[in-house]
Amino acid sequence: MTDDSAALWVNGSVARLQGMPDDERLLDTLRWRLGLKGTKEGCRTGDCGACTVLVDGKSTLSCLTLTREVEGGSVTTIDGASDDPELKRVSAAFTAAEALQCGYCTPGFVVALAGLLKERGRSAPVEELMDGLQGNLCRCTGYAAIARAVALAREDAP
């Protein structure tokens, strides 16, 4: 007998999922089952980074992750930005640098950078943080304002 239920933590709350097919992507679970539309759907092939979320604190492409793979795990999305210190910090840096235009890639960038700060620490070198964002595409800003936001998000930022 197959069990089609699943549970995971999303932004600090338990999400109990019923009738969940094994091949459902985390991106679709978040957006269409849980209604958390902050995580964006871009390419669905892992090339653009717009769907980036944190799974147990690590940057993860939700379009290439099956929800089954993260059962029992803890997922953080942009919708939970107000509760997470690193997300709040990055969000403030993006505001100060006006590091967005259309904003569609923004949740992915913010979450990915927050993940890098958690993983490497707030004083990680700018180059290392920028390198960690190579998988996120932005078509509007030319990345210049995003680079300014990255510098502001670091601990020893002026």
Added chain:
Amino acid sequence: MNAAPRSDLAVKLAGAAVYGMDLDLPGMLWAALVPAPVAHGRIRSVDLAPARALPGVVAVGAEDLASLLPRGGGDPDRPIFPTGEVAYRNQPLAAVAAPSLREARRAAAAVRVDVEPLPALIDIETAFPDWPDAHAPPSPYVIAHVHARHGDVAAAFDTADRVVEETYRTASVHQVALEPHACVATVTGDRWYVQTCTQTPFGVREDVATLLGLPEESVVVEGTWVGGGFGGKGSSLLEPFALLLSRASRRPVRLASDYRQEFELGRTTLPAVIRLATAVKDSHIVGRRVRLLLDVGSSLPGRDFATGYSIGFLLGPYRTSTFEVEGYGIRTNKPPFGPHRAPFAPQCAFALESHLDEVGRTVGLDPDAFRAAHLWREGDTTALGQRVGPFGLATALEQARALARRWRAAAAPGHGVGIGLGFWSTSTGAGGEVRLVLTPTVLRIVQAEREIGSGSVLRGLAAVAERVFALPPDRVRVEYANTAEAPFDSGVFGSRTLGALGRAIVEAGEKMLGTLAERLGAPGPVRLVVEGDELVVLSGSIRRPVRDLLNSEERTPGLVATGRHYAKSNTIDEQRVVTGTFYPYTDFTGAAHVAEVSVDRETGAVRVERYAAFQDAGTVVDLPTARAQIEGGIAMGLGIALTEEAVWSDDGRFQNAHLLDYRIPTLGEVPPPEVTFVEGFPGAGPFGAKGLGEPPIIPVPATIAAAVRAASGAHVTDLPISAERVARALKLL
């Protein structure tokens, strides 16, 4: 001017902005399109029965239009579903909706399509084998022909010391807005309502009404947040199908592209071949010939704007007295040509500027000095006889040359520095209107456009009103309304938003201040000040709160004033036109760019080390958003220059229709550019502003080409300047 933060930062950073892709209505069905299996073919049958047999599926095809639409259909030249021939691969032949996307896709796959394949035309050069020697080709593929000349061109070429003749080829490039097209349609009674991520709500309304044969006022378009446009979201694409399915199912219907469809169905820049010839005598250019073959995809005859508009960019921003220019729009079995940020101008600037470099090298002229000597100044006329207005490109070039000299002096071995120029004309489009509403505490700007990202709506329009009324940013609110409620505007495109709607705000503002002065009984001009929560009208020693100046009908909405701006263009000299439609320019702007690149001597790979832009801006209205346009435009231009190329197979397949193989610039490939604005050459926008959305992309491929040649000697005549093309030019391959 003072800068206030963009008002969309918070909502976007909270993940709370609802884009087209995020629309989610109760009871909504999901839709899928049935794609044509070949690029060209005769449709024998499209059998929807197998799809309809599946549970919960609604399907619509050509034969259903008579029963679904009040007039049985729309424009016969632009059928929603083709019934005779397939024009391009993946052209929608039918549409289906079902309770889930999975079921909709299964239903679309179940539709039985029978199409007899016909030979497809994909490569434009095969359509016109005698090109470039033949004129007036007797070809059914040529759907546009433009031809103009001035002076004795034959004599100039016959008596020249040297003639330099070259051929350039440019690739098809895609807008790659990260958000795919997406909409939800809800048809109730005779109200055809669609929510969609669009740059042109009124444009979609007009398109949908034409395509479905509906009165415009029964179509209501509601813009959502837009995840990037760049020209790709400028007319209807998915909306008519979603509306038909909603009519048939009596449910809201969601239709969105996946990213492969985003590439395959997109209307964008297609390939071109450009032939440039220049006659030189006594170290002066005495004559020019320009010929263009432009792929316009399955555009309809008479609907090709691209050929007649773009070709002027091949003559460039230079005084050109003796010339002949001829362009052909070639119909192929690809989706119709569509606008991509400054449509086709970067490609034209690349060819022309690279050619001028070649001419300079051939006859021993310094190309930068030649450009400086021949650039338009205010009062000059264009090749087609238009008068040039205030134009800052000569000043921009002077500054670019000074910087290039410094960079060249400091360049590492193997590095090269190049300069490229581009010009543009802003404020195209029919025009626009705004409604200002003054309440006792805030000024509202009610208008039709959603913010697509540039900031031209939420920040640009607010900045104009702040300046007209001398109000702080927290007392000015830009509001959006749908096409049933907002005053008309032709759309966010053509670098026109700030210019057109900004001018409309200035006009409405002056009317409103006049009304306030009258009601105050003031002898002179009035101004508004903030006192506590209240807005107060002042003139000399007279002062009254706005609240006290509103009559009883104005208490709830506020004091209303409307303004409008419709772009005027000067005209071209028709005596220079032999045939076809050439489009006049409205407002002249330009940019000079400088790049330093390094070239890998083994692989040919190009790395951009430094980049700078000098942009004629008229007057900068809001510095952070202006700078952001230049930074973003440069990055997008680097894609056209170096990596972006849609690869079409001989049978009309978009072969690299995903973001791994269609490579847009990534974060490590774009050095933060130095941006300088050249002011003092006012444009037609508010306070002399000029549009900035498109101009910064135009000089980029030309600039990179010049830098690559300076660094390595490689003269690459095809876009993109891929490692492979550089390696071939250097004979490494």
